[in-house]
Amino acid sequence: MTEAAAAPPAEDWRAGGFGLYLHWPFCAAKCPYCDFNSHVSRSVDQRRWQAAFLSEIDRVGRLSGGRVLNSVFFGGGTPSLMDPDLVAAVLDRVRATWPLANDIEITLEANPTSVEAERFRGYAEAGINRVSLGIQALNDADLARLGRLHSAAEARRAFDVGRAHFDRVSFDLIYARQFQSLDAWRAELSEALAMAVDHLSLYQLTIEPGTAFGDRFAVGRLAGLPDEDLGADMYDTTQELCAAAGYAAYEVSNHALPGAESRHNLVYWRYGDYAGIGPGAHGRLTQGGTRIATEAVRLPEAWLSAVERGATCESRTPIPAREQAGEYLMMGLRISDGIDLGRYSALAGAPPDPARVAALSQAGLVETDGKFLRATPDGRLLLNRIVAELLPD
Amino acid sequence: MIDRRYIRNFSIVAHIDHGKSTLADRLIQLTGTVAERDMKEQLLDAMDIERERGITIKANTVRIDYPAQDGHTYILNLIDTPGHVDFSYEVSRSMQAVEGSLLVVDATQGVEAQTLANVYQAIDADHEIVPVLNKIDLPAADIDRVAEQIEDVIGIDATDAIQISAKTGVGIPDVLEAIVQRLPPPPEGDAEKPLKAMLVDSKYDPYLGVVVIVRVIDGVLKKGQRIRMMKTGGTYDIDRVGVYRPAMKDVDELGPGEIGYITASIKQVRDTRVGDTITTEKKGCETPLPGFKPSVPVVFCGLFPVDSAQFDDLRDAIEKLALNDASFTYEVESSAALGFGLRCGFLGLLHLEVIRDRIEREYDIELITTAPSVVYHLYMKDGEMRELSNPADMPDPSHVDRIEEPRIKATILVPDDYLGEVLKLCQDRRGIQQDLTYAGSRAMVVYDLPLNEVVFDFYDRLKSVTKGYASFDYEITGYREDRLVKMSILVNDEPVDALSVMVHRDRAEQRGRAMCEKLKELIPRHMFKIPIQAAIGGKVIARETLSALRKDVTAKCYGGDVTRKKKLLEKQKAGKKKMRQFGRVEIPQEAFISALKMDG
Numbered sequence: 001m002t003e004a005a006a007a008p009p010a011e012d013w014r015a016g017g018f019g020l021y022l023h024w025p026f027c028a029a030k031c032p033y034c035d036f037n038s039h040v041s042r043s044v045d046q047r048r049w050q051a052a053f054l055s056e057i058d059r060v061g062r063l064s065g066g067r068v069l070n071s072v073f074f075g076g077g078t079p080s081l082m083d084p085d086l087v088a089a090v091l092d093r094v095r096a097t098w099p100l101a102n103d104i105e106i107t108l109e110a111n112p113t114s115v116e117a118e119r120f121r122g123y124a125e126a127g128i129n130r131v132s133l134g135i136q137a138l139n140d141a142d143l144a145r146l147g148r149l150h151s152a153a154e155a156r157r158a159f160d161v162g163r164a165h166f167d168r169v170s171f172d173l174i175y176a177r178q179f180q181s182l183d184a185w186r187a188e189l190s191e192a193l194a195m196a197v198d199h200l201s202l203y204q205l206t207i208e209p210g211t212a213f214g215d216r217f218a219v220g221r222l223a224g225l226p227d228e229d230l231g232a233d234m235y236d237t238t239q240e241l242c243a244a245a246g247y248a249a250y251e252v253s254n255h256a257l258p259g260a261e262s263r264h265n266l267v268y269w270r271y272g273d274y275a276g277i278g279p280g281a282h283g284r285l286t287q288g289g290t291r292i293a294t295e296a297v298r299l300p301e302a303w304l305s306a307v308e309r310g311a312t313c314e315s316r317t318p319i320p321a322r323e324q325a326g327e328y329l330m331m332g333l334r335i336s337d338g339i340d341l342g343r344y345s346a347l348a349g350a351p352p353d354p355a356r357v358a359a360l361s362q363a364g365l366v367e368t369d370g371k372f373l374r375a376t377p378d379g380r381l382l383l384n385r386i387v388a389e390l391l392p393d
Numbered sequence: 394m395i396d397r398r399y400i401r402n403f404s405i406v407a408h409i410d411h412g413k414s415t416l417a418d419r420l421i422q423l424t425g426t427v428a429e430r431d432m433k434e435q436l437l438d439a440m441d442i443e444r445e446r447g448i449t450i451k452a453n454t455v456r457i458d459y460p461a462q463d464g465h466t467y468i469l470n471l472i473d474t475p476g477h478v479d480f481s482y483e484v485s486r487s488m489q490a491v492e493g494s495l496l497v498v499d500a501t502q503g504v505e506a507q508t509l510a511n512v513y514q515a516i517d518a519d520h521e522i523v524p525v526l527n528k529i530d531l532p533a534a535d536i537d538r539v540a541e542q543i544e545d546v547i548g549i550d551a552t553d554a555i556q557i558s559a560k561t562g563v564g565i566p567d568v569l570e571a572i573v574q575r576l577p578p579p580p581e582g583d584a585e586k587p588l589k590a591m592l593v594d595s596k597y598d599p600y601l602g603v604v605v606i607v608r609v610i611d612g613v614l615k616k617g618q619r620i621r622m623m624k625t626g627g628t629y630d631i632d633r634v635g636v637y638r639p640a641m642k643d644v645d646e647l648g649p650g651e652i653g654y655i656t657a658s659i660k661q662v663r664d665t666r667v668g669d670t671i672t673t674e675k676k677g678c679e680t681p682l683p684g685f686k687p688s689v690p691v692v693f694c695g696l697f698p699v700d701s702a703q704f705d706d707l708r709d710a711i712e713k714l715a716l717n718d719a720s721f722t723y724e725v726e727s728s729a730a731l732g733f734g735l736r737c738g739f740l741g742l743l744h745l746e747v748i749r750d751r752i753e754r755e756y757d758i759e760l761i762t763t764a765p766s767v768v769y770h771l772y773m774k775d776g777e778m779r780e781l782s783n784p785a786d787m788p789d790p791s792h793v794d795r796i797e798e799p800r801i802k803a804t805i806l807v808p809d810d811y812l813g814e815v816l817k818l819c820q821d822r823r824g825i826q827q828d829l830t831y832a833g834s835r836a837m838v839v840y841d842l843p844l845n846e847v848v849f850d851f852y853d854r855l856k857s858v859t860k861g862y863a864s865f866d867y868e869i870t871g872y873r874e875d876r877l878v879k880m881s882i883l884v885n886d887e888p889v890d891a892l893s894v895m896v897h898r899d900r901a902e903q904r905g906r907a908m909c910e911k912l913k914e915l916i917p918r919h920m921f922k923i924p925i926q927a928a929i930g931g932k933v934i935a936r937e938t939l940s941a942l943r944k945d946v947t948a949k950c951y952g953g954d955v956t957r958k959k960k961l962l963e964k965q966k967a968g969k970k971k972m973r974q975f976g977r978v979e980i981p982q983e984a985f986i987s988a989l990k991m992d993g
């Protein structure tokens with residue numbers, strides 16, 4: 001028997017913590033690049049949704065009672081379309097269900113429109129202590145191309161309102177956009193860094209199948225996208241400017257001042273446990289030593305009615321230890337800490353292939369001190385390849 | 394015994410799509426040989442591939458009873474021959490087995506190169522030839538022009554050409570009558586003499602063993618006879634004697650002038666050689682029929698399973714196909730790039746494609762086919778002559794005195810609008826013009842070309858530069874010395890054996906550059922930069938560099954994405970199976986063929 005097999009990693013998730021994700025599936029409009037589970041609906045009965053969320057919190061609480069909760073995250077869709085009362089009721093029930101960590105992070109994703117900014121005070125009163133604003137671009141022409149409903153000026157005003165109400169305010173930008181030059185991005189990012197409080201998420205535009213952009217791209221009608229080399233140059237510039245401003249790249253697309261990293265997302269990247277509640281939400285929840293992957297019904301109405309009827313609203317799939325190792329590798333190499341080799345080996349039954357690690361290391365793409373394995377800054381840009389190399393065959 | 398005066402043996406000569414199979418179907422149908430309900434198209438073409446491609450690979454035969462206007466019922470034996478140049482020897486034997494031919498020409502298209510090659514075979518066999526103009530029902534039919542062309546290009550009298558539409562049935566009775574009136578009966582044979590019969594073709598039947606198509610010259614073939622193949626020496630007891638109608642039907646005996654089949658518990662087609670003479674074991678005839686030639690493969694390539702675990706399946710498939718086709722050869726080949734595979738020799742490119750398609754289709758094995766090569770003659774300094782059919786096996790050139798390569802005589806018929814393109818193509822392929830004549834608005838060019846310039850993509854290029862209007866045929870004329878060298882391709886500084894080619898020294902730089910450029914497009918970027926070089930011996934003659942991959946990362950990946958991303962990675966891993974790992978470089982399988990295609 002191997003050493004790893006002798007010590008089954010029953011509570012592996014503890015190394016990553018425990019978070020709760022709530023998915024609000026509605027948007028005022030669908031953005032052309034977005035492939036998240038979002039729907040445009042004319043009327044939403046928020047009281048029905050509130051009741052469903054509360055009942056799901058009760059159910060999940062019974063499966064994970066007693067655990068200390070590190071984070072709550074309202075994602076979407078557009079959670080800033082939720083009534084502050086709904087958010088307050090959900091958070092009251094959360095507090096009644098799990099013990100909260102002293103430094104619990106409670107984030108809500110928000111669109112930076114004036115209407116939504118008006119609700120910020122109510123969210124703060126409900127217990128939200130961090131907002132993540134989908135600003136996406138700092139000029140109106142690009143915002144229109146991205147299908148956003150706000151102007152750059154409106155976004156800045158919403159950002160200021162957010163700062164007034166929350167200690168922690170992050171915002172997202174999408175770059176490598178159509179017709180964007182390296183210089184234009186450099187200028188825009190400098191502006192963003194001057195605005196930033198302590199955290200920035202900077203994503204390269206990805207054309208996903210099944211989106212409006214994906215459809216246009218497939219028929220060759222999405223012009224001006226940067227090629228691989230320009231995309232890589234933009235990434236390098238991003239790293240350079242953020243580092244100079246003290247915003248460390250603690251993840252592939254996320255930058256923060258020391259201590260301001262998103263705790264919720266670190267739960268994912270450190271491969272902790274997370275409960276997912278809401279249409280299409282994913283979870284990883286260890287029960288009785290078995291880590292279960294959950295995926296909720298995607299269609300909002302179907303999910304809602306399943307919960308109301310007390311029917312099953314999610315699929316539940318046990319993840320074998322070897323697959324957990326693969327998921328840990330995929331997530332863990334995204335962050336600057338990298339993966340704990342001991343933890344990985346316990347899950348996989350063996351460490352990553354030393355020959356492949358050596359080859360990647362020689363190519364300057366990964367580095368290891370024997371205890372942790374990390375992607376280097378060069379390696380991060382090739383992370384999909386590195387993970388494919390290191391995943392056991 | 395059937396009176397030879399009431400036998401007519403004939404074949405049909407035609408270009409692909411000019412209506413040979415349809416005419417055969419009509420002849421069978423009109424004479425009631427097959428019941429109406431059993432009719433299907435291309436009755437004689439048994440294999441799917443034959444039906445789909447509109448080509449005949451094996452000779453087929455059918456016996457038709459025809460009550461002629463003179464009151465006698467005649468026995469018409471049609472031998473349907475393979476029409477393609479790859480099988481020209483097989484065609485020549487079929488031609489020897491009959492006394493006349495119908496020359497079918499599409500009245501909307503005119504004479505094509507392949508028609509020429511086959512009609513010359515018929516003329517060589519001293520056939521009486523009856524020209525038949527088909528598709529006269531189509532508006533584009535130009536009967537006078539095509540008849541004139543038959544006289545000009547082929548040189549036979551077309552004044553009595555029969556005008557038909559095999560599709561609608563118009564003129565078919567005239568064809569039947571012409572077969573009886575204008576084609577000669579078989580020459581007088583002697584039923585009392587020792588048996589002498591020609592082995593026309595053979596095919597494998599899982600229930601009966603090998604079924605042999607025969608033409609009796611002298612003597613009588615009967616069930617129970619013990620026969621001997623004069624070339625291979627094998628002896629067998631005849632189980633069945635029969636004729637195709639077109640289903641198999643046993644008869645008591647086959648006498649002089651008759652065509653039919655025999656079975657004799659022969660295990661494999663390899664034991665029956667096309668053109669061999671069949672006689673009785675005892676008191677047999679003394680001299681075999683003239684003209685026998687063993688079949689010799691002229692085009693070689695490697696067949697490798699995409700999934701290397703399927704090598705045994707591939708070998709089984711080839712062995713099964715070999716049961717029915719003695720004309721290809723195979724031996725195990727091991728390539729550093731592609732693993733285990735088979736080096737196979739074929740009669741020509743069509744033959745190669747047919748066998749490859751059958752392996753992929755009937756045995757469900759995905760194949761990597763390496764570039765076809767011809768057989769070179771290497772004259773070594775020690776006086777030895779070696780045959781080289783795989784460039785990877787080229788010995789150290791310092792031991793080689795000279796290299797000879799096979800040459801062909803290529804005949805191309807093309808509308809004169811495209812003549813310039815055709816001449817340029819032939820010049821580019823080291824061709825030497827031998828003849829250029831006009832027949833109406835079409836030119837006939839004859840070129841002396843190296844076979845190695847033709848085996849790969851010549852026909853594709855010809856079709857593309859002439860928009861499909863050219864027709865092409867060739868025959869191998871012999872070997873000639875030239876300045877040939879082996880060019881190796883190095884990927885990431887390591888030679889990839891499956892990409893080695895023999896090239897003319899003067900064209901090596903150009904070919905090398907083209908191949909390196911092509912490979913640069915075909916090989917995906919890796920995590921490191923990859924030099925791609927062409928070299929002769931140790932000397933690099935062309936070089937390209939594939940720059941390193943810079944970016945392959947998922948920008949956004951949160952808890953919900955881990956499942957989806959995992960699926961993407963699994964898909965990516967499955968895609969890798971379509972690649973060949975070579976050192977640290979993965980080469981897509983299509984690169985092994987595409988790299989050699991010449992665009993210009």
